[in-house]
Amino acid sequence: MAMLVFGTQIHIVTFIFILLEICMLIFQLAYYSFRPQDKNRIRYLILLFLMLFYNITGGLFPDPGINISIPIQIMTAYGSGFLMASYFPFYFYKAFDLSSLRWHALFGVPLFLMLPYAVFFVIVYAINGNLKADIKLGMIVPLIYALVLLWIMFNSIREKYKRNRNKNEYLEELAMYSAITPWASLTFFGLVEESQLIEVLCTNTGIIAISILFLGKSIKREREEYGKLQELGRIGSQREEFEEQCKFYRLTNREIQIVLLVREGLTYKEISEKLFIAGKTVDNHVQNIYEKTEVNNKVALIQKLHIYP
Template identity: 40%
Template sequence: MHVFGTDIHIVTFCFIVIEAVFFVYQFFYYLYWPKDQNRKYYLILLFLLIVKNLAMGLFPDPQYTSIPMVIQYAFTYAAGFIMASYFPYYFYRSYNLEGLRFHATYGVVLFLYTPFTLIFTTEYLFTSDIDSAIAHGLVIPAAYSLVLAYVMYKSMQKAFRKELDNREYFEVVGVYCSVVPFVAIAFFPNIAQVTEAIITNLGFTILTILFIRRSVLQARLDKAKLLALSKLKIGTPLHGIDPTIDLDQQIFEANISMFNLTPREKEVVGLVRLGKTNKSIGEYLQISDRTVSKHIENIFQKTEVNSRTELMRRIMQKQEE
C-alpha cells in the first residue's frame, strides 16, 4: 500500500511522520538549551534519517520522467551514505568514543564514498547497468562496515569500562544493537523498501531509547546539582547557615571558600561531592573531559591533596584543624 500516488509505502510513511513529529519536539528543547550538544548531534542524525526515508520511498520511480534514473539512484544512495557516514561521528561525539576519531573524520571518505563512487561510475559508464554497478560499488563499503563495527566494539569496551566492571550492560548492548541493523543493510543492495525501513528505523528506535534514557539521567543530575548549588552559600559563616541543612552540608558550605577556588572550581567540587565522574561533570558543564581533569588537578594543588577521597576529607575536616 502506497501513499499520495508515490512509491512511499505506508510503513515508511508512518516512520517519517513519527520521526518528523519527534524532530520538532526535540528541536524546541534544543532551542531552549542550545548548549546541549548531545541533543544537537541527535537532531542531525534524526534529520538525515527522515531525508533517507523520503529518498528511499520516492526514488527510483519511472513516473518521474523529468529526472533521469541515474540521478534518482544517485540521490537515494547519497542520502543513505550521508546518514551512514554520520553514524560513527555521532557515536564519537555523543559517547566520547575516541577510537572512532579517524573513522568519523577520514575513514568514511576513504572507505565509503571514494570506493563506491569510483567503482559505480566506472562500471556504469561501461555497462549502463545501474543495479550491477551499485552491487559491485557496495562491496568495499560493506566490508568496511564490519571493520567499523569491530572498532566501535573495542572503543565501547574502553569507554564503558566502569559499566562493564559493574555489570551494567544496558547502554553497551543498546548502542551495539542500534548499529547492527545499519551494518547489515550494506550487504543487501536490492532489499525491499518495507524491509529496509523496518530494519533501519528499528536501529534508530533503539538509539532513541538510549537518547531518552541519557536525557532523563542528565535531567536528574541537573536537578541534583541545582539543589546542591542552591544550598551552597559561599562565604556564609557556619553559624549563619540554614539549620535545616544537614551537618555535612553545613561543614562543606563553610569550608569550601577557604581554599581560594575559582567559581568554576567550586562548581566542580560541588559535583565531585555528588559522586559524579569527570565525564558526567563535563557533560553538564559543557566542557571537555580534559578541561575537567585540569580543574580537578588545580583543585588538588590548592587543597594539597592527591585524590578525590582526600579532597572530601580535607574539605569536611578543615574546620576541625
C-alpha cells in the first residue's frame, strides 16, 4: 500500500524531500539577504526552488480532487520536469565555469528540451488530449539530446579537472559526476511511467550531490575570505604601529620613504635612483635615521620600527 500524506498523491519520501528542501531554501534565502552580491548562491537558490516545484507538482498531479483541470495539472507536472532538466546545464556552466557548455546552456536546451515540451505537451496535447501519444512523440528529441548532453557534460568535467588534480579536486570531480548523472533520469521518467518513490529517489540524489558541492565551495570561500580579513587586519595593525613609531622618533616623510625602501632590500644606489636624489643624500638620511632611532644597522632599524611586510 502506497504511503501517501494528507490524503494527497504525495508519497511520504517525496514529502520528506520537500520539507528538507524548504528548510534549505529558507536558510539559503536568509544567508543570501546578507550577501546579495553572491551570484552562485542565487543560482543555487533557483535550482533548489525548481527541484522543490518539481517534487510538489510531480507528487500532487494529476489529482481529480484538486480544483484544477487535469490537462493543466499534467502540463504543469511535465513542465516542472522540463524546467528542472533545462536549468541543470546552465547551472553547471555558470557555477563550475564549464565553458564548453555555453552553447547548450543558452541555445541547445531551449531548442531541444523546452521547444518539444511547448509543442507536444502544451499545444498538441491541448488539441488532441492524447497524452500517451504526445509523450511518445514529444520525448524522442529530449531523450536523445539528454544523453548527448550528459556525455558532453562528463567530458567538460573531465577536461576541467584533468590537470593538477589533487585529492580534494578528485573528490569534487566525483561529486560532480554524481550530481549530473541523475539529471538524465528527468527525461527518462517523462517517457517511462515509474512509481513516485523510484522517481523521487533518482532525481533528488542529484540535488543532494549539488548541495554538498555548493556547501563545500561556500565553506572554502568563507575560510579564504576570513583568512584575508585577518591578514588585512594584521597588516593594518602593523601599519598603525609603524606610523606611531615614525611619529615618536620624529622621522620626516623623506626618511620614512627611505626606511620603507631599505625594508624592500634596495641598495643606497637603487634608492637614490628611485627617489631621484644623490647617493650622498641617501647616506645622510640613513645616518640621521640611525641617530634618531638609536640603532646602527638595517636589521635593528626594521625590528625597532616594526615595519609591516
